[in-house]
Amino acid sequence: MPPATVDSAFQKVTEGVQVKPNPYGPNPHDFMSNVSRFKLIESTLREGEQFANAFFDTEKKIEIAKALDDFGVDYIELTSPAASEQSRLDCEAICKLGLKAKILTHIRCHMDDARIAVATGVDGVDVVIGTSQFLREYSHGKDMNYIAKSAIEVIEFVKSHGIEIRFSSEDSFRSDLVDLLNIYRTVDKIGVNRVGIADTVGCANPRQVYDLVRTLKSIVSCEIECHFHNDTGCAIANAYTALEAGATFIDVSVLGIGERNGITSLGGLMARMIAADRDYVLSKYKLHKLRDLENLVAESVQINIPFNNPITGFCAFTHKAGIHAKAILANPSTYEILDPADFGLTRYIHFANRLTGWNAIKSRVDQLNLALTDAQCKEVTTKIKALGDIRPLNIDDVDSIIREYHADQNNEIAAAIQA
Numbered sequence: 555m556p557p558a559t560v561d562s563a564f565q566k567v568t569e570g571v572q573v574k575p576n577p578y579g580p581n582p583h584d585f586m587s588n589v590s591r592f593k594l595i596e597s598t599l600r601e602g603e604q605f606a607n608a609f610f611d612t613e614k615k616i617e618i619a620k621a622l623d624d625f626g627v628d629y630i631e632l633t634s635p636a637a638s639e640q641s642r643l644d645c646e647a648i649c650k651l652g653l654k655a656k657i658l659t660h661i662r663c664h665m666d667d668a669r670i671a672v673a674t675g676v677d678g679v680d681v682v683i684g685t686s687q688f689l690r691e692y693s694h695g696k697d698m699n700y701i702a703k704s705a706i707e708v709i710e711f712v713k714s715h716g717i718e719i720r721f722s723s724e725d726s727f728r729s730d731l732v733d734l735l736n737i738y739r740t741v742d743k744i745g746v747n748r749v750g751i752a753d754t755v756g757c758a759n760p761r762q763v764y765d766l767v768r769t770l771k772s773i774v775s776c777e778i779e780c781h782f783h784n785d786t787g788c789a790i791a792n793a794y795t796a797l798e799a800g801a802t803f804i805d806v807s808v809l810g811i812g813e814r815n816g817i818t819s820l821g822g823l824m825a826r827m828i829a830a831d832r833d834y835v836l837s838k839y840k841l842h843k844l845r846d847l848e849n850l851v852a853e854s855v856q857i858n859i860p861f862n863n864p865i866t867g868f869c870a871f872t873h874k875a876g877i878h879a880k881a882i883l884a885n886p887s888t889y890e891i892l893d894p895a896d897f898g899l900t901r902y903i904h905f906a907n908r909l910t911g912w913n914a915i916k917s918r919v920d921q922l923n924l925a926l927t928d929a930q931c932k933e934v935t936t937k938i939k940a941l942g943d944i945r946p947l948n949i950d951d952v953d954s955i956i957r958e959y960h961a962d963q964n965n966e967i968a969a970a971i972q973a
C-alpha cells in the first residue's frame with residue numbers, strides 16, 4: 555500500500571490510510587488561499603495603545619514586546635515615533651532589544667514622520683493615509699493626486715534606507731474602488747513590500763473582504779496585509795476570509811484592544827486558524843503562552859478577560875448540560891473543535907447544577923472513589939437536581955449529597971446483613 559501523503563490542509567493520518575480533508579481548513583484546490591501560510595503583524599503596542607484604557611510605560615512596552623516575541627509573532631508594530639518624544643525613545647529602545655520579530659512603526663504619509671521613523675532603527679515602516687471621501691474631506695483634506703505624490707515620496711525615502719515599507723489606504727472599504735486600485739498599483743510599481751487594506755470603521759463583511767482582496771491580488775505583485783476593526787463583530791471572520799482570498803498578513807492585538815472596540819484579537823485568530831491548520835499554527839506560535847500574554851496585557855490596561863473570549867474565557871472549555879457532559883466524557887471532539895491541551899489548558903465538566911445528568915454525576919462519583927451502580931447514580935442525580943431546582947449549587951453541595959447517599963446505601967446493606 556502506498557504511504558499516505560499529508561497535505562497541510564488535511565488531517566494527520568496513519569500510513570496507508572485514506573487521507574480525510576479537514577472540513578474547517580482551506581480548500582486544497584484553492585491556490586489563492588494563504589490560510590496555511592499566514593503571518594501576524596502584532597499591533598498591541600500601536601493599535602492597542604489607541605484603546606481607551608491603554609497607557610504603557612517603557613518598561614511595560616518592553617515586557618509586552620518580549621512576550622509577543624516569545625509567543626512567535628512575525629512583526630511587532632509600534633506607535634508612531636512622531637506621536638511624542640517618549641514614543642520615539644520607546645521605539646528606539648525596542649529596536650535595540652534584538653528580538654526575533656521584526657519591528658515596525660506606523661506613520662502618516664508625510665516626510666516629517668518618515669524621517670523620524672527611519673532614524674529609530676526599525677526594520678520597517680507602515681505608512682497609512684485615508685482614501686475615503688470622509689477622510690479626504692474631514693481628516694487630511696488631500697485629493698488622490700496629492701496622496702499618490704506624497705506616497706511615492708515617502709516610500710522612496712524609506713526604501714532608500716534599506717528597510718521594509720508598507721502602504722495602506724485607511725478606510726479602504728468606503729473608498730472608491732478605482733481610486734484604491736490606482737493608488738495600490740502605483741505603490742506596487744515602485745516596490746512596496748506590502749499593501750494594506752484597512753477596515754477602519756469595521757463596516758466590511760466577509761464577502762466584501764473576499765472580493766476586495768481577490769481584486770487587489772490580481773493587480774499587485776507585492777504581499778497584502780489586512781486590518782479589521784470589530785465594530786460589527788466581523789473582525790476574525792474578515793481576517794480569515796482575507797487569507798482565503800490571498801492576503802498573507804493580518805494585524806492583530808492581544809484581546810483585540812484598539813480604537814473603539816478594537817480589532818481582530820490574537821487569541822481569536824489563533825482559535826480560528828488552529829481549526830483550519832493545526833500543524834502550521836503549532837509549528838509557529840507558542841500557544842501555551844497565550845493565557846499569560848493576555849493576562850499581562852489585561853492587567854496593564856486594567857480589564858478582565860471577557861467570559862466569552864475564545865480559548866481563555868473562563869468557560870471556553872467548560873461543559874455544563876448533561877447531554878454535552880455525557881458525550882464529552884466519551885469523546886471530547888463531540889463538543890470541542892479546539893483541544894484545550896494545545897493551549898496548556900484543561901476542560902471542565904460543570905456538574906453542580908440542575909441541567910446535569912447521571913453520566914456527569916457518575917464521573918464525579920468515580921473521582922470521589924465511591925462505588926455506586928448506574929441505577930444508584932441515577933437516583934442520586936435526581937436528588938441533586940431537586941436541590942438544584944431550589945438554589946444554585948456548588949461542588950460541595952453535590953459532593954455532600956453523593957457522600958450522604960453513598961453512606962445511606964452502605965448503612966442499608968449493613969442493616970440488611972445484620973437482619
Ligand SMILES: CC(=O)SCCNC(=O)CCNC(=O)[C@H](O)C(C)(C)COP(=O)(O)OP(=O)(O)OC[C@H]1O[C@@H](n2cnc3c(N)ncnc32)[C@H](O)[C@@H]1OP(=O)(O)O
Nearest residue numbers: 634636637638662663664682683684693694695724754813
Ligand atoms: C486609523 C488609525 O488608527 S491611523 C493611526 C492613528 N495614530 C495616531 O493618531 C498616532 C497618535 N497621534 C498623534 O500623536 C497626533 O495625532 C500626531 C502627532 C500624529 C499629529 O498631531 P497634530 O499635529 O497635533 O495633529 P492632529 O492630531 O490634531 O491632526 C492630525 C493631523 O494629521 C493629518 N493627517 C491625518 N492623517 C494623515 C495621514 N494619513 N497622512 C498625512 N497626514 C495626515 C491631519 O490632516 C492633521 O493635520 P493638520 O495639523 O494639518 O490638521
Ligand SMILES: O=C(O)CCC(=O)C(=O)O
Nearest residue numbers: 682722724750752754781
Ligand atoms: O495602517 C493600517 O493599515 C491601519 C490603520 C488603522 O489602524 C485603521 O485604519 O484602522
Ligand SMILES: [Zn+2]
Nearest residue numbers: 601754781812
Ligand atoms: Zn485600526
